[in-house]
Amino acid sequence: MAAASLPATRTPPLDSRLTDSYGRVIHDLRVSITDRCNYRCVYCRTGEAGPQYPELAIGEYLRLIRLFVDLGITKVRLTGGEPLLRRGLLDLIKELAALRTVEGEPLDLALTTNGHLLESLAEALKASGLDRATVSMDAVDAATFERITRVPGSFATVLRGIRAARTAGLTPLKINCVLLRGFNDDQIEGFARFAREEDVVVRFIEFMPLEEGRLWSPEIVVPLAEIVERISKVLPLVELPRREASETARRYTFTDRVGEIGIIAPVTRAFCGACSRVRLTSDGKIRTCLFSQVEHDLYGRMRAGADDQELRSYIHHTVQGKEARHHIGEPGFLKPSRSMVHIGG
Numbered sequence: 001m002a003a004a005s006l007p008a009t010r011t012p013p014l015d016s017r018l019t020d021s022y023g024r025v026i027h028d029l030r031v032s033i034t035d036r037c038n039y040r041c042v043y044c045r046t047g048e049a050g051p052q053y054p055e056l057a058i059g060e061y062l063r064l065i066r067l068f069v070d071l072g073i074t075k076v077r078l079t080g081g082e083p084l085l086r087r088g089l090l091d092l093i094k095e096l097a098a099l100r101t102v103e104g105e106p107l108d109l110a111l112t113t114n115g116h117l118l119e120s121l122a123e124a125l126k127a128s129g130l131d132r133a134t135v136s137m138d139a140v141d142a143a144t145f146e147r148i149t150r151v152p153g154s155f156a157t158v159l160r161g162i163r164a165a166r167t168a169g170l171t172p173l174k175i176n177c178v179l180l181r182g183f184n185d186d187q188i189e190g191f192a193r194f195a196r197e198e199d200v201v202v203r204f205i206e207f208m209p210l211e212e213g214r215l216w217s218p219e220i221v222v223p224l225a226e227i228v229e230r231i232s233k234v235l236p237l238v239e240l241p242r243r244e245a246s247e248t249a250r251r252y253t254f255t256d257r258v259g260e261i262g263i264i265a266p267v268t269r270a271f272c273g274a275c276s277r278v279r280l281t282s283d284g285k286i287r288t289c290l291f292s293q294v295e296h297d298l299y300g301r302m303r304a305g306a307d308d309q310e311l312r313s314y315i316h317h318t319v320q321g322k323e324a325r326h327h328i329g330e331p332g333f334l335k336p337s338r339s340m341v342h343i344g345g
């Protein structure tokens with residue numbers, strides 16, 4: 001992985017907003033706080049012990065996130081690995097909930113989890129200041145779910161976690177389902193019913209080439225058009241208007257307006273032109289795109305003694321170099337050196 005060198009740029013003012021060279025405003029930060037995970041989902045992990053990247057101290061994540069917030073970040077999503085495994089998570093959430101955006105508003109604070117530990121943590125997460133949660137769930141049928149996670153009993157555990165999160169008010173509660181042909185594409189219609197019965201937003205995600213092994217092919221991707229067609233055959237869908245340009249999901253409801261389905265189609269309907277995101281890995285590297293070939297060692301600079309103004313300047317310069325788009329499915333496409341679990345999904 002090539003390391004980016006410290007740029008000789010002008011120091012931006014404290015609240016100078018993050019924009020890239022294509023004029024996209026960056027206001028959404030995803031932060032991985034561990035790359036450890038207690039699931040071994042077949043489309044994500046090989047099942048073998050893989051690499052593990054260093055974790056920062058909770059106070060170090062906080063310092064780095066604060067710098068991004070100074071630069072106009074309004075949304076922070078904590079992820080992993082599995083973020084609920086991380087000690088100190090509740091303290092981090094409390095500190096983040098006390099931060100204010102440059103407009104003086106609270107941050108939009110969300111977390112993505114596999115839900116395994118959510119039943120016992122949901123109330124404490126909410127009380128600490130977490131606004132919303134997204135739970136990954138790739139099947140509504142217990143046997144299919146557990147074939148994917150490779151953890152016996154996980155379906156009932158996650159379902160209890162989802163219900164606890166809803167009761168605790170971590171809403172709107174989103175359920176993310178990555179669809180793979182031949183693995184779980186028979187779950188589509190069941191998920192449409194699940195969204196209505198459980199009062200959750202179910203979001204189908206097209207599978208991207210970010211797995212540890214070699215599973216991805218264009219044929220395994222279940223495209224947006226097919227998902228819409230299949231659900232519409234059993235329950236007619238009504239498309240909902242976009243709320244903001246950078247929204248990744250196409251949103252749908254049903255004719256009676258009960259339940260919501262989102263479809264995130266990075267492969268067949270890429271949304272890079274409106275991307276507003278950057279990522280911070282668990283070892284403190286900035287990734288300007290999921291598919292970046294270069295990482296930018298923000299933490300390394302912090303450890304070397306850079307002050308906050310120098311670090312903000314580095315973030316600014318790094319974001320300027322954000323990639324125009326990904327190249328999934330094109331000749332010469334290169335998978336990034338880290339897989340999804342180590343980047344932070």
Ligand code: SAM
Pocket residue numbers: 037043044079080081082083112113114115134135136137176177178205206207208209210211340341344345
């Ligand atoms: N452990 C947490 C969880 O399960 O949500 C957070 C990390 S996980 C890597 C984040 C999300 O990335 C999950 O919803 C997972 O299904 C999704 N994901 C993993 N590999 C993917 C891939 N190759 N393409 C699309 N989504 C993927």
